[in-house]
Amino acid sequence: MTADPGETPAGTAGDGMADLTLDAKVAAADVPPELVAQSLGQYLRAWWLQVRSGNSGVLPVVLAIVIVAVVFEAVTPEHAFLRPSNLVYIFGLSTVYMVLAMAETVVLLLAEVDLSVGAVALIGGVIAFKLVQQPGPDWPWWAAVLAALACCGVIGALQGTLTALLRIPSFVVTLGGFLLFSGILIVILGGADASVNLNSSVTNQRVIYDMVQGLIAPIVGWIILAVVVVAVGTALWLRSAARRRQGLVAPPLSLTAIRIALVAIVGVAVVIICTVNRGTSLVTVAGVPWVIPIVLVVLGAWTLVLQRTRFGRYIYAIGGNPEAARRAGVSLPAIRTWAFALCSATAGLGGILLGSFFYGEYSTNTADPGQLVLYSIAAAVIGGVSLFGGRGKAIHGVLGGLLIGGIAYGVSLLNLGELATPLEYILPGGVLLAAVLIDVLSRRGAGSVTHV
């Protein structure tokens, strides 16, 4: 397997030390465990060593998810947190943050930031909703979605061009974009009190409504799960075996098997939670929301782009050392502009999902673009994306989004009345600070070139 860019780099051997006299333990912590482990035992030992030297990968966010689940389950009235109906609601809410976090990740990897993802997301959602209105434009749903994504992409390209060509700091450009498009949003909506709704009895509009609210029949859900697990598992296994056959660097067989098993277990858990009847004995509500496969597709697409294409490789290179990338012949303005464009387009998709999540209703009260962007950045960083560039993966956005969604909804379940709103800010804020701290400390341990 490749050491995908985005894996946390390990600590250095002391620079003054001769190669020949490296302490074995230090040497072992230098290299990501899957590169040198020949057996599962070796891998686990090497991984633990790496964690102790400061590079924990997705461990913090996974632990945080577990802790949040346990704590909220304990304090929620009637221990309702882990009830399937609540969990599915959290899944639905989280998908918005997951998509926005994945969008933000692309830009964070460049060591830039996009503060406009929240506003752009809402713009995307509103454009799509407006285009399917009947009477009105009455576009087919897929045309409306594509048009919305294209508009958001253009917005991103504009911001990207200002950042990449004129070298105006992305913080400033996207802050301007955030304010600008928050205002334009109101204009498109038709006023501060206006709203746009989806009519769920119209088939064309129903499709968008169903993105989050629609459920896949349980049997179909299981079939899809089986297909996904088999496909992913086969791909992982074959690739690992092929690399081993060619004598290239590959993880131990048992590790690949465990990874496939983990995918299967998580998939099965999600499908079970979703297909348990969470309605009443009169009205069955069961099935995996369509949004879950949709997010998996987005995750798969971004993982592919970032890890296996030149474009993705150059994003990591620019985030790690822009001068090295430039000398290697990479066009920094082109990559940067495209990254911002694709980030905004992905955010637009997140906005469409947001509207669907809120039962097909878009008004100025649906969501606060400021809170959206802060949650997106928090989700990405908590998941493991570095604010300083060059480190992070799409899956980090997904995990961080799940955590943020869980915290946001969990707080509202506590019926704290007055305390609820402040806690919705305090908790994610606290978790974000912890995540950034871990990010900085692990960088210090790695001794990599500082981005001052």
Next chain:
Amino acid sequence: MTEMNEPPKGASPGGDGVEPLVKVRGIDKHFGPVQALYGVNLDLPAGQVTGLCGDNGAGKSVLTRCIAGVHQPDHGQIYFEGRPVHIRSARDAAALGIETVYQDLALADNLDIVQNMFLGREPLRRGLLDEDSMERQAAETLSTLRVTTVRSIRQPVASLSGGQRQAVAVAKAVMWNSKLVLLDEPTAALGVVQTQMVLDLIKRLRDRGLAVMVISHNLNDVFEVADRIAVLYLGRMVVEGPAADFDRQSVVSYMTTGTSSGRPYEPSTSASGEG
């Protein structure tokens, strides 16, 4: 050294009458009111290491960048394999086979060895990066250069020592059918063992028939690897010749005063390649 029937094209000047791989003639370069180079001549023969020495501000980096395509000289001509060429960009230089390793190495810390070595020139297979062939080729290059202390070729560059990073940067330069490799202060930040590793690497490059130019302040290093020495003083090439004609004292004298104890340079009479 080489076991081919004839000397590599561009090997030693003078002696057997073969053209040097790269010839620089009469290069002038100014930046605004500052004249950095005056009429500089330099020969870079294949299969030999040329040490370029000079004090700070003598123009070593400027000359290197003119050959590497980063700067364009105001006057003068560069000849490659006997033909006059115009090197207008780093890409032009790379197309000719001229690769440069700058002092900061230009490595991305968050990428691994293979990814760095192929940065900007990744091969594709079915539209996606061909990781397998990149890994194979990188491993082959490193093993040819006998860089063996690296634990895994998929190790992030951030976890390598200074000498290993330098080795990766050099390996990156020679992987692409390069004919001339320019190294700017390759051992400046390295300890003793790592310096030796890099110097051995430079010798292996020479043994493969490449032309190598090394800028260095460290005269110990220069005298260990260089076959030829050229000294710049205040933008002028004051002396150039086989390393055997120099000693430390004379080189220092040329670097600091432009002359050798007041006497002009006299090439040794046994310059036919046999001395």
